[in-house]
Amino acid sequence: MSVTKRDYYEVLSVSRDCDEQSLKSAYRKLALQYHPDRNPDNPVAEEKFKEAAEAYAVLSDSQKRASYDRFGHQGVSNGVGQGFDESAFGDFSDILGDLFGLGDVFGNGRGRRQRVQRGEDLRYDLEITFEDVMNGISADVQVPRLEACAKCHGAGAEPNGGLVMCATCNGRGEVLYQQSFLSIRKTCPTCSGRGQVIRQACSLCRGEGYSRTQKRLKVNIPAGVDTGTRLRLAGEGNPGPAGGQPGDLYVVLKVKDHPIFERREGNLHCTLPVNIAQAALGAEIDIETFDGPQKVRIPEGTQSGAMVKIRNLGVPEVNGRSRGDLYVHMDVQVPKKLTREQRKLFEQLGEMLPAENTPHEHSVFEKVRNFFH
Ligand SMILES: [Zn+2]
Ligand SMILES: [Zn+2]
Numbered sequence: 001m002s003v004t005k006r007d008y009y010e011v012l013s014v015s016r017d018c019d020e021q022s023l024k025s026a027y028r029k030l031a032l033q034y035h036p037d038r039n040p041d042n043p044v045a046e047e048k049f050k051e052a053a054e055a056y057a058v059l060s061d062s063q064k065r066a067s068y069d070r071f072g073h074q075g076v077s078n079g080v081g082q083g084f085d086e087s088a089f090g091d092f093s094d095i096l097g098d099l100f101g102l103g104d105v106f107g108n109g110r111g112r113r114q115r116v117q118r119g120e121d122l123r124y125d126l127e128i129t130f131e132d133v134m135n136g137i138s139a140d141v142q143v144p145r146l147e148a149c150a151k152c153h154g155a156g157a158e159p160n161g162g163l164v165m166c167a168t169c170n171g172r173g174e175v176l177y178q179q180s181f182l183s184i185r186k187t188c189p190t191c192s193g194r195g196q197v198i199r200q201a202c203s204l205c206r207g208e209g210y211s212r213t214q215k216r217l218k219v220n221i222p223a224g225v226d227t228g229t230r231l232r233l234a235g236e237g238n239p240g241p242a243g244g245q246p247g248d249l250y251v252v253l254k255v256k257d258h259p260i261f262e263r264r265e266g267n268l269h270c271t272l273p274v275n276i277a278q279a280a281l282g283a284e285i286d287i288e289t290f291d292g293p294q295k296v297r298i299p300e301g302t303q304s305g306a307m308v309k310i311r312n313l314g315v316p317e318v319n320g321r322s323r324g325d326l327y328v329h330m331d332v333q334v335p336k337k338l339t340r341e342q343r344k345l346f347e348q349l350g351e352m353l354p355a356e357n358t359p360h361e362h363s364v365f366e367k368v369r370n371f372f373h
Contacts, residue, residue: 005073006051008054008055008058008059008068009055009059011030011051011052011054011055012026012027012030012052012055012056012059013026014026014059016069020060023056023059023060024056024060027052027053027055027056027060030048030049030052031049031052031053031056033045033048034046034048034049034052035049036049036182046181050181058076064076117240117241117244118240118244118245118246118247119146119237119238119239119240119241119244119245119246119247120237120238120247121237121238121247121248121249121250122143122145122236122237122238122247122248122249122250123249123250123252124141124143124249124250124251124252125251125252125254126139126141126219126251126252126253126254127253127254127255127256128221128225128253128254128255128256129255129256129258130255130256130257130258130261130263130290131290132221132255133223133224133225133226133255133263133315134223134290134315134316135223135290136220136221136222136223136224136316137221138218138219138220138221139218139219139220139221140216140217140218140219141216141217141218141219141251142214142215142216142217143214143215143217143236143249144212144213144214144215145212145213145215145236145237145238145249146210146211146212146213146238146239147210147211147212147213147215147239148209148210148239149202149204149205149208149209149210149211150204150211151202151203151204151205152202152204152205152209154209154210154239154241155198155202155209156198156201156202156205156207156208156209157196157198157199157200157201157202157207158200158201158202158203159202161199161200162198162199162200162201162202163196163197163198163199164196164197164199165195165196165197166188166190166191166194166195166196166197167190167197168188168189168190168191169188169190169191169195171195171196172188172195173187173188173191173193173194173195174186174187174188174193175187175188175189209241210238210239215236217233217236217249219231219233219251221251221253222318222319223315223316223318224266224315224316224317224318224319224320225253225255225318226253226255226263227253227254227255228252228253228254229252229253229318230250230251230252230253231250231251231252231253232248232249232250232251233248233249233250233251234248235247235248236248236249237249261290263315265324266314266315266317266322266323266324267314267315267324267325267326267327268290268313268314268315268324268325268326268327269326269327269329270287270326270327270328270329271328271329271330271331272285272287272296272328272329272330272331273331273333274298274302274330274331274332274333275332275333275335276332276333276334276335278298278302279298279301279302279303279304279330279332280300280301280302281300282297282298282299282300282301282302283297283298284296284297284298285298287328289310289313289326290313291313294310294313294326296308296310296328298330302330302332303330303332304330304331304332305329305330305331306329306330307327307328307329307330308327308328308330309325309326309327309328310325310326310327310328311325312324312325313325313326314326
């Protein structure tokens, strides 16, 4: 059937003297409106879409446009008479690519499409000690992961002549489909975009391209890390298939509990038993810390639950300079058993001490006061 072609300017609803920009936006509007993705199984829309694309292909080319202006459809029939001028797709993908992700579909000859996949990210759980947290550590780990085969370097084929060019795509890695009037480039299904196929599988990895190994790695763990901290080792994950980028390795830390010190944010806490005389009279006690022995001065009249703060003996800030503090909680020990002599002394003391035994409300204030002693 032969239908009279509509005027290209009319198709795009632009004036004959319109500039490039308004041409482009007029075309874009129509293309979006009638795009097959938005109008599945709609032959009318398809026809309109095609018509607009053809008009734009001509009018966006100054030479063709001049020819068209002078001679009408006759003047440009060579380029666009049968189906379609491929060069129009170049602009097409620029215009629509963002919206439809059509950069791929309208392959425009700007380099072969790379469909190479990135390798898988891996997770490795690592338990470290409290001392490691305080000092930082360079840990040796063995991570089970894939390694490109030593013989075929990931290709999966025998090194000499094991690979041949893919016959489906002639080594280009992609194939061109004609879907209605659109040319669509797709990754070659035979070779998955590699452009080559295996004729003879590698004898070492049986064509897999990889071997399972225990990769030895050094992980530098800075001081201050905590349970749940993730350290990323870029490129230490599994290798990408067909020579793609390797994934990353995430080392996820778990800190073992310490028998004495407990961490709260950047601060450390511990409990120090003191006897009733030390609490009443005051004392100086040496305790072992991560920074060596440290004197804790217990003031006279210290109550059970009171705290002594020692600055800058807490957890270091990750990659920083500041440190938290160490809080020493006093646990005043009342003797459970007394010798005869001790009993005598306590009895004497008891006669001298005031007995303030009126019950009072269980006071939150009391606790807070002790806490900030
Ligand atoms: Zn191999
Ligand atoms: Zn192929």
